[in-house]
Amino acid sequence: MTSQQVIFIILAVITLASGLVVVTNRNLFHAALAMMLSFFGVAGFYVLLEAPFLAASQLLVYIGAISILIIFAIMMTRRLMSTDESPFNSQWIAALFGTLLIGGLIIFVIVSVFSPFGDIIIANSAPPSLAVQESTVLLGRSFVDPDQYVIPFEIASVLLLGALVGSIAIARPEKES
């Protein structure tokens, strides 16, 4: 088995198992978290398929925007975060480790890039393969090329404009007459 196949199987298990949790779990909040994990697995597939742009969009749009929106909605409607509860629960040690790990990583990256050795580190890190670079360029170009996907692209923007105007039209408070 190649390493790609191993990674694929791991991602598939993560995606499907968390997807299963989404539909079976009775706790909405946990279901939302599991859905984020499932989205994360899908982003991993895009990386495997050498589509870094799609992977980044998946992370930004689905995990960064949609999931957070869903979690906000749950928090605002379900009173899960009632104030009389302690802000610490049994998992606070694990949470502390997780945040320290990610915070440390971020600091490490920032420091190493801006340190006097930053240029050397960047120069020594492997550049993305040509196919990966090209796929993003091709994707970008195909959206604006009249002989490819410019018309779906434009229609999608018209669609978003319609949705935007419509959402304002129904969300706007009633004027008292």
Added chain:
Amino acid sequence: MFAAPTLNLWVITPLIILTVWAIILMFIDLFIPAGKKQWTGWLTLVGLIPALALTLMQWGQTGGAFIAEGGQPMVVVDNFATFLNTLYLLTGILAVFISVSYIRDAGLERGEYYFLMLFSIVGMMLMGMANDLILIFLALELLSIPLYILSGFDTGSDTSEESALKYFLLGAFSSAFFLFGIALTYGATGTTSLPVILDTISLDDPLALAALGMLLVGFAFKVGAVPFHMWTPDVYEGAPTSVVAFMSIGAKVAGFAALMRVLGQGFPMWGELWQPAIVVISALTMIVGNFAAVRQQNIKRMLAYSGIANAGYILIGVAASATDPEAISASLYYMLAYLFTNIGAFAVVIAVEKLDGQKGLLVEDYKGLAKRHLLLSLALAYFMFSLVGIPLTGGFTAKFYVFGAGVTAGLYWLVVIGAITSVVSAFYYLRPVLYAFMYEGPAVARVSRGLMFVLVVAVFATLVFGIFPGPWYELASQATFGNVATFVAGG
């Protein structure tokens, strides 16, 4: 390194006009004072009428634009698309005449109403012009999203909001089916372009079969065919009546447009496979639609079930087209006649509806209408006769052609079901007429000038289609798919 792109914008000029005018109109609306908002409505016609004129000029032309993979155009204009585009634009124009006084009296007078209506029409037109599944999906959303919002436009009313939410959730559900079907088609053929699908699909690929099934489910939702019709009555009951009049024709015709093009240009060689599915859906739709309508007391719900039943009759022509592509023209003619009859019927409903608290919508509220409003009652009777399919109406000739197409294709028992359910339909269609003429009652109506115009046009058109159907059917029979090969040479 960039070659000058060859754009054939003539194909989509009507769409550009409508989109640009909708955006301009939104800005003009800012400067129209609150009491004069009807001007936004009349100004909508400034976009719709040139678009209609250009569409009529496109009759007889075939062309494609935006050549994508496989050398096939993404957008095409052929007589099929032009015929249907004319229907949407006529619906839009008549809907404006209906809406102006209705939304003023209902207190819904906001400029976004017409903006959303124009965007929805753009989506409808694209449904019939799209030659690529991606574009069909986007067109489907572009037509649906404004309609979800228009259904909930009466933000003060719970039923309107309920109808918008139901429409939105079930519409999103059906879109997911449709998108899954596109994904499976892509998996089976490696393309989303309909002509390329035709060339590359293999007949014994289970993936492609599943894809076709999913696509059919998506379309059946949109046209309101049984067993995917459950949203229709609730949405029609709650949404503002002028919106219902618009979408009961526009959204349905657009759904059929894309269904016909996908089946006729993407999967025509699978005719014997999808024909039984369409036949069963058609039969169920006619039976369930007509029998459920009998029990309705609310006239909007009744017309919703009537809309379901009519989708069943249109599907007879689609089913027949599996063996005889010419049969499509019977369905096209049916939609043309149905447009005028249906919008006329809704115009009567709007005239009788009392806007303070959703009254005047029960069938009983028509008691004694003829005493005070004889002409309106006669118009109501005429539209209902047409919906039943009584001779000298457009509804009769429409059913005649559709049944004829079914008989030619050998779908005898489907035609028998159609005929029997038409007889059943007489029971519920004629009830409001009976109440209007035979009973005493307090029914009153208000006919604004816009409604009057729509009623006159609808009666006249239904009469013309009932007495001289020949030339119109001839037009419908010319509205066939363009020859795909010519696009590449000419595009």
